[in-house]
Amino acid sequence: MKEVCFCGSVDDLENREPVLDRDGEQALQCSSCGHLDYLSWLPNDIRLLILAEADERNPGSAGYAGERAA
Ligand SMILES: [Zn+2]
DSSP states (O other): OEEEOTTSOEEEGGGSEEEEOTTOOEEEEOTTTOOEEOOTTSOHHHHHHHHHHHHHHOTTSOTTTOOOOO
């Protein structure tokens, strides 16, 4: 699923890095500007699928399954 970030970066949502914010909310981070997209505009089941796919594509990331100190 291609998405355009407000910074102008166009990428597959699944290629963005899955992160957890301070409140433990799952989000995908734009690799260009660091903007967090909470995917709140997606139906929850689609949102979870994309977050899982993003986690698979980013094995080195903190992931949405568990927060680690940077
Ligand atoms: Zn961006």
